[in-house]
Amino acid sequence: MSQKPFLRIDNIRKRFGPIVASDGVSLEIQEGEIHSLLGENGAGKSVLMSMICGMVRPDEGEIIYKGQSVRFNSPREAIRQHIGMVHQHFMLVPNLTVAENYILGQGSALRVINDMDEVHAKIRELSDRYALDVRPDALIEDLSVGEQQRVEILKTLFHGIDLLILDEPTAVLTPQETDRLLALMRDLVKDGKTVVFISHKLDEVMRVSDRISVMRDGRVVNTVNVADTDARGLARMMVGRDVGMELARNPANPGPLVLSVENLTCRSETGLPAVRGVSLHVRAGEIVGIAGVSGNGQTELSLALSGLLPVDGGRVVLNGKDITGLDPVRINASGFSHIPEDRHKHGIVMSMSLSENTVLQRYDQPPFAARGMLNRRMISEHTRDLIKRFRIKSRDEDQRIGDLSGGNQQKLVVARELARNPDFILVNQLARGIDIGAMEFVMEEMLKQRDSGRAILLISTELEELFAICDRILVMFHGEILGELPPDRTRLDELGLLMAGKTEQPALAG
Amino acid sequence: MDDMMFLTFLATLVGAAWRLATPLIFASIGEVFSERAGVLNIGLEGTMLVGAFCGFATAFATDSVLLGLLTGVLGGMLFGLVFAFFTITIKADQIVVGAALNLLGMGLTAFLFRTYYVSTGKGIEIAQPVHIPWLSDLPFLGEAFFQQNLIVYSTILVAILATLVLYRTSFGLTLRAVGEHPKAVDVAGRNVAAYRYGAVLVGTGLAGLGGAFLTLGHSNQFVEGITSGRGFIVLAVVVFARWSPIGAFFVSLLFGLFYALQLMLQAQASIVVPYQVLQALPYIMTIITLVVVRGKGAAPGKLGQPYEMR
Ligand SMILES: Nc1ncnc2c1ncn2[C@@H]1O[C@H](COP(=O)(O)OP(=O)(O)OP(=O)(O)O)[C@@H](O)[C@H]1O
Ligand SMILES: [Mg+2]
16 A cells, blocks of 8 residues: 555553553554454454553554554553553443443543533434444443444543544443444544554454454464455464364264253342243253343343252252352352453452452362462462463463453453363353454364363354254243254354244243 | 420420530541541541631631631641551551541640630630521521531531542542452542541541531630540441441430430429449430440441552
């Protein structure tokens, strides 16, 4: 391209102690394009973008923005230059309204807030223009993840942007919400804005991008036009080998019943009925999937099964033992593993080390403890083993888990839960933020677990994930199981109809 | 008991309740600010004692209630500055520093009082009730509501002002965010530490004022440990009030009612309960409150946690 680049990153380096996050990375972004950034977990995508938006300061190198060399000391300075970023972890204050979040830090500190009406009007206008459906007076804590994300995007528009950076925005979205987001990105570009998009989902990247850059080990290894590549080629550039899109798997060989759920009902945290009489059975050696548009009770179902939400009615039996309404500690001890939907809330403690997180449920049991004392050596050894097996990119087992990249945090949760030798594994969104190489590995691990006789329940909004490893798929709608289908891609239409709540026959139970 | 006597009893009770609630109102509204910013200051007992002592000493020397109140506030803030330095700048544990300041406040005021004042035995001039024409003379209502001194009346003003500051200014908005998601505040370009310092200073200033009221608006003397646990009761008030200034005002009134009830029942010859039991009433109510109003639904998410800047 002959055009002068809108944003040029020149040979930037950034280290965190011994970890090199950016190793002389260079990248050019053109005005008005959608530029996607791909790379394995820990490749340095988030860190690079954080440097562009003033969150992190580079050690070396130069950022040239609109023809001028810039050096932002804070995100505020970047915002003033019309650079906005939506982070992997949202920056919204839960006890404030949308509008209050937007004016946070604006104007003099001693200012009396008397322009709320205008702020609300401006938010409504932007929300209408881009069909974002954001209410200015809604409290953040009452909003779903998808809604919060639109609030974050609107926040950047509110402050004014020329460049929008989206860090894995679709990881937490339903397919419908994703479609909407991709359309929004197109609209923004039409209005003359430039978008940088980070994602692990190659189909989205192929659909929306103009150009794509691939990062590996803190460097950009390649930049291509979308027309000159395909998903397979991208995967190869990322991981350095061919990634099989189809997993080899043996037919399932279901054994005795492991988990049976009869007529389970429970309410959501806000007190509304969320699970309305769900019955299902999972046998040893099979993977049962639950498909559905998110918000149809899957979250509550998984929380209720794992003891994190009170059960109103029905029974949950694991290996012949009634575990209904037990506390999570007892449920965990009954051979129950849980890979939660929200790893920060239910999976890990951000401020603790990898080792400590690895033994969260088992620190008081042998071999990790003896006579009431922790066996640090055992804990470290075990953690090191998991780090190696799951290729978790980290300094060592004593690193704070909050400093890992998002995908590597998820890998530790998966590794920990599988290592506990459970009889039953409940998974809600297996691949949240995991790169395609790791994804393949994790799925193979799940299949191995199945073949060694474990029972697995996989809740997912990603149909591909379900088709790839499930033996049968239940569809959840409005708190109920509407039907069951084999993992057969040719019956996608039927699945879609069920997910939308349309049944011809009377409802079946799994 | 006939009706007239009962109404008189009630009027006296309500009047006394407001007076006795006044130090709690100031201190709890202050603590609401502090906790909203994520700083749990359990050193209020010591801070209130310092306020009480500073107020007393100043009024002793100058005969001015107003100057006494002012030094009470400043004394509290000075204590707050120490607290803020250790918990925010040094990032020491808030509970440990708070406990240390309680001990320091008790020891320091007792020492200074014994050294300089105990032998004089002289009291000070305290704030007098203001007579409001017509209103103060109303039967029953007059005694219940309109025979207080200006400091007691000012609690209403403080509650309203605190609410306006917390919910209608940029400062208040940022403060509420700081206790919940400090990183978001940092990213928005505001200095988290500065806001926490500010919140602690508002909190300890008001606690100092509450302490000063004890010597300048209530008793005319300083006594060792004059706060008798009010600094701890305030912590329960804030929880019960769900971290809102108006809530703190009314919950404090409720606790004031327990104090007043306790005093007045002691004076009733017909009641046979040992007076120690009655004296324990406010403290028992505190424990009951904390048990009943548990669940931290409304508590600031990052209460008690230091913030690590990038
Ligand atoms: N604050 C920090 N302290 C220490 N190391 C860090 C910090 N932030 C990032 N890192 C390290 O820098 C490397 C790059 O991380 P980054 O978050 O950019 O990865 P990523 O490409 O976004 O990965 P993912 O796809 O998993 O989100 C990782 O090894 C990570 O552990
Ligand atoms: Mg990332």
